[in-house]
Amino acid sequence: MSEEQKSEQEKSTGKVPFVDYLVLDKTPYLQAHECESCGSRYFDRRNACAKCFEDTFRQVPISREGEVTSFSIVQMGPIPYVSAVVDCEGTSVKCTLMNVEATPESVNLGMKVKLMTYSMGEDSEGTEAIAFGFEPSET
């Protein structure tokens, strides 16, 4: 998303995404930079493609559904949380699992999850920040 589009979005909705690659549409989704030459996908601002060294990218939406391929329950702070890697139909996404107890019994490798968003609160100008996580898919 360009800077202009972004500030447009902010003005019209009063919301900003926690990271650039979260798109706050009616149905929010994650978006990757996909290398036009080799198809590799990235979430950060790019100088070039790490696989093929080309530098043209298109924006592609990432599936909102995925499967947990790895996780850890991080207990070094005051609140334990589940850090996970989710395979979203072929694209790996790093996230925190939400709406799940941070216990080994509550999380499984291969577990089906889906994208969710939540408010991080408003700043002094009333702009609301929206973050994303993944949560267990209802079956």
Added chain:
Amino acid sequence: MGSDAIWIVGSNMTKFGKHPDKDVIDLASEASRKALKDAEISLADVGVLGVGNLMNAGAGIGQQLQKQIGQTGIPVFNVSNACATGATALRVAVMAVKAGETDVGMAVGVEKLAGAGLLGQTGQKPKSETWEPNGRYGALSSTEGRIGTGIMPGVFAQIGMEYGHKYGGTSFELFARISEKNHAHSTLNPLAAYQKRFSLDEIMNDVMIAYPNTRPMCSGNCDGAAAMIVVSDEKMKSMPKAVQKRAVKISASVLTSDPWVDGCQILPDVNTLTRNAATQAYEQAGIGPEDLDLVELHDCFATAELVHYDNLMLCEEGGAVDFFESGAPWRDGAKPVNVSGGLQSKGHPIAATGIANIHEVVMHLRGEAGDRQIEGAKVGLAHVIGLGSACGIHILEKVA
């Protein structure tokens, strides 16, 4: 007959642990001077100095060391390469000797970490009044915890769990048993920071850091230094007989970084570059994993040790769990791994680690490892990985 073989003729590591009365240069001096003495060589003969230190990477530790132990005007390479810093310093010395720029190189790795806490991502920006995007993800605040974790224990926990997802057979208990092995091994290593044997229950019931790694399953921050003298084949043959007898051949010296693979920028892929380094090292040495009498691998967390059994090809692909279950990596097993106690008990003074693990192999090949000697050891491998990533592998052989 000339050969391009490179030899380790001097090697030393300090006791790992807390050294409140010594600074970084004290530790580096101690290891360096003892390594020189071990090689019966003078600093005046050393033609290149590679020095690794992570916490003071901009401070010119190499030159500070020279100012304490001897300024001879030789080139100094101060290197920093995460947990592979020590191996990188040694690579510099080996490359210089191999290139014929000098006959004698010295490598030193040193770190003071005691009390540093767990390392990983830091640097949360001060909170501003309004949401401001920062960095390459345009994040409004620190991503730590908000988008998973980038802190080492969590990252390496996920690396082990990913292996479990791919091949099955892993469990909290399995990872804890790997740690149990290394702590048991450490009781025989007087240089280890911790020499306490833990029961499986004690390990599993200790403080959880990042599931499935409890505290004893994480490497210990501590202080320490290690140093090594390497020489050309020609130089080695001109040295006193006693030195020649104890010389250990560097049959392979390899350093790799991450080649691009799918998903490697999401969860660090410590597997591909380790496997690449191992493949190159076995090829360079002309030996295979089946020939190794002992292995020191980078068990920064119990979860990491498991994946490296596979990456170093100590087992078939996907067979790391069976390999461990067979008892092979115990010191009396078929393929002893981390008989030093590994980073979980020996300790992990980051930049010293990549030389200290080679020192451990040297001691066994010389038959000087004392109570923990692997009898008749002729070939050993030392592996280290720095997240980011850099992987160093050295294969050593007792030839003389």
